[in-house]
Amino acid sequence: MASSSIEFRKELFADERPEDLNEIGKPKQRQDALGHVTGRTAYFDDHKFEGLLHMRCVRSPHHHARIRSVNTSAAEIMPGVVRIVRPQDIPNNMNTMLSIIGFGRDDEALLQDKKVAYKGEPVIAIIGETELQVRNACKVVQVDYEVLPHVLDVEEALTPQAPVVNEEYPNNTFDYHDLYDHQKLRFGDVNGAFAKADHVIEGEYQMSPIEQAPMETCGAIAAPETNDRYVCYTSTQALFFSLGLSAKFLNVSSSRLHFIGGTVGGGFGGKVDSLHEPMAVLGSMLTGRPVKFMWDRAEEMQVGAPRGAERWRLKDGVMNDGRIVAREFTGFFDAGAYTRLSSYAIIKGTGHLPGPYSIPNVAANVYCVYTNRTPATAMRGFGITAVDFAIEAHMDKVAEAVRMNPIELRILNAYRDGEMKAHRRLAKNTALIECCQVAAQKGNWAIRPEFSAMSSLQGDSAKVDIPPTVVDHDGKIGDRKRGVINDAAPSKDGQVSDKPTSTVAPVTATQAMGEAAREPARVGADTMPSRVRSAEQESMPARDLPQPPAPTPAPPPAPAVPQQSAFAAPQNTPSDPPSTPVVPSTQQEPYTRGFKRPGTSPFVRGTRRR
Amino acid sequence: MAKMPLQFSLNGRDTAIFVNGGENMLETLRRGVGDMSPKYGCAQGTCGSCTVIVDGQPQLSCLTLSQTMEGRSVETVSGLSDGPQLHALQQAFMDGFAAQCGYCTGGMLMAAKALLMNNPNPSRDDVVEAISGNVCRCTGYEPIIDAILDAATKMRGRAM
């Protein structure tokens, strides 16, 4: 067997895991390896159907254009053509992916009949006997476009004179919480801290769109099945997204759709958009025959949704000794023409700020911007990757400015267990310090002994509480379009919130799905680090004391208290005695299940069984 | 619609089929014969997922006009194992985590087999060159290169 390049550092956090497990921590052959090496693994396209038809789309050659008319008469008489599929053939031709969880408004048609907003947007589909015949037929469809001005840059799209990309969001920004044109994060008082800092260091960072480029292109095959059902083999990474959204587009019960997936020829996030299954099933419904709808490589690259481009501006307040006392972000996500998953990626990304560091004052304005580019979607850590690139590039810039060893700078500012993060969860299971130490060792990068001795286990007791937080209401929906505001950065003149410091600020990243706050995040039992500590460790006050080797054996693992997911309903947590200062939680609004946001699709508004 | 007859050897067995004019060998193998092991990745010769062996040399089935395969000997990954006995390359790919999503694996194995048929004792550079037309998006290639070298070593040991 080939040797593994993985090196385990089992001496770290040794008391936190048992070593007598039979499977975990041991190499294990993939359960699907035999199928892969014998060529027997069946991907969606590896199913034979008698009389399989092929479906392809006529696509916009323009970034932005109004559709005046479509003439398919030449295509209809081409050899092999079985059916022309028009937008009006789709029972419910308007959707947003996250309508399935009640987030955002429907803004994208499966086939566009009014206005195309990116190059490659589909207008008409053709079904025929062979792929080549369908390609030839697509070439003779005549679409009369009125070409419109387009915008390809996120900050240009925010200007009042920018063309409206997505008519559902006429300000070219996703609406957050029905209030703002951006997602806010406010923690402490950045402007106060900048004023007191020894240095203020700014930087701008940008990442281009990145195509996932799976080896298998996206696609689906659908065929009539028994009892008025349709079977659908799909490359999807998100089978229940695909099932739910197909049912919505086609206005049929999901019980009529038999979806088979799970074997994906590479996804990396690029196979969650659920565009192929509704097309293939619709084709099968319209023709009564098996239909394949699959992108070729050129389509995969041009219209397959990539990781979106991002631009980030960072501003740090730093003391001479390297402590970062304030960090401000202004972020722009290029969603492309439609929302897809970008709105969610921003909430996720904002919750991640300011990166794996304990910084007492943080502010962020993050914009989900519509441009006439290919819609963006998931890709490996989307929402995190680009801002992490920005943060780490900026850390190096800060280290240079204060003439400090960049690894020591990271260790000094690293978050530690039990410290409050800007999105109002206590940090737990942190390990940045140990990662830095190992990286320094591996790279032969000298760090001073006191930094080698530091540990993630020692949270700073002064960093447990949510600080008094300055909040503002700048950037209301439409203000930018009206010219009321043009600065995208967090406000310079907010007010300290009159709410208790222990409860969430009016708008935080924890309201992940954009609904009004159901309940403030509670500090105490349910956000306690789950790591089991000895009393001795708990009593150590300062973070930077040298650590004796972690004691073994570990105490019997106590049931970990799960951190409350931003997506889940709050649980009634047992009142374990908290070991950080208890802050009473005040339930402001009772939690109710279901969807009640205005603009939520009727399909998901309580009519589906959950 | 006129179809043309085509006879060739597939994994050592005589095969006869009718093909469309202009059809590529990937389509013929998959939809015609039913051997789904060569994969569609790009249809333009840049990814290698559809690699088969024709008369002992690697060839991209997507760029192969089916009618040019008349009388030729075609091998796919479906015919790589000897019954239930895996080929050394297959075993090495399994053991060495050289397959992740599996989509490129068949093409990689065919490219590797073609290499070892012509060069039983390849250097690492030879292996890199041999799979230079095959793209993998999951593994980062290193486990694949290791697995091919591992298989070459085992095959030489067996031959001695």
Add this chain to the structure above:
Amino acid sequence: MIGFETYPNVDQAAAALRDDGVYFGGGTLIMRALNYGEQDFSRIVRTTDPALKQVEAAGDRVRIGADVTMREVIASSDLSFLTPVARSVGGPAVRNVATVGGNLFAEHPYGDFTVALLALDGRVSVAGGGEHDLSDFISSRTTFNGVVTSVSVARPGGQDFRYHKVSRVKPKGVSVMSIAAWLPRATGRISNARLAFGAMGETPLRALPVEQALEGTSLDASGIESALQAVIGAFNPPDDPLASGWYRKEVAPVHLRRLLLGEGEK
């Protein structure tokens, strides 16, 4: 429906092309077009004529049959100076079918082999007789409706021929640019140099200003200075997903210097 016809003799194949036929060499260009519905033909024509598979060395030139594949170039002892060039084309599976004749028609940014043929004073023979200068031939290749039978090139002496392909992926990648240089020397000075660049225009192109700047100079840092200046304005390369035209222009002197001085990667 796409027709397919095979002729034993290249002249018969050429005659059979008519308006709707395309000549099939290795198939990498034709099949790609067909797979993407971009074909402008309805019949595929090929020949099994053995003349198109021959490599003949005669005097200071060598004639390469149009159907000789890249793999066969690598295997041919008469063509050892072209081995690095053939190796830079595709992967082994592509080289197994891609032909010398087909490479003359490969669109930007492909066609690296033709860059070398251009530097080596390539002359193209076509069915029905006639020999064309390669430069002239490729400038009008889109309207050519015949069959190329062979390409004849000069056989460079010892170290006189150099080739470098710049790509972003190793060991195989599409050209950011490719450079071929034939640098005959008389008493240490360059005389009658021929240089060609790939991916610096819609077709492979000769670099005439660079050739002139090298005349009578020696291959050292000061000798090549004016050639490096000359290459900057020599081309107007297109933008593509691999590199912008601006980038290609900016880095052309860098790669030319490396090639001429034998620096950098092999």
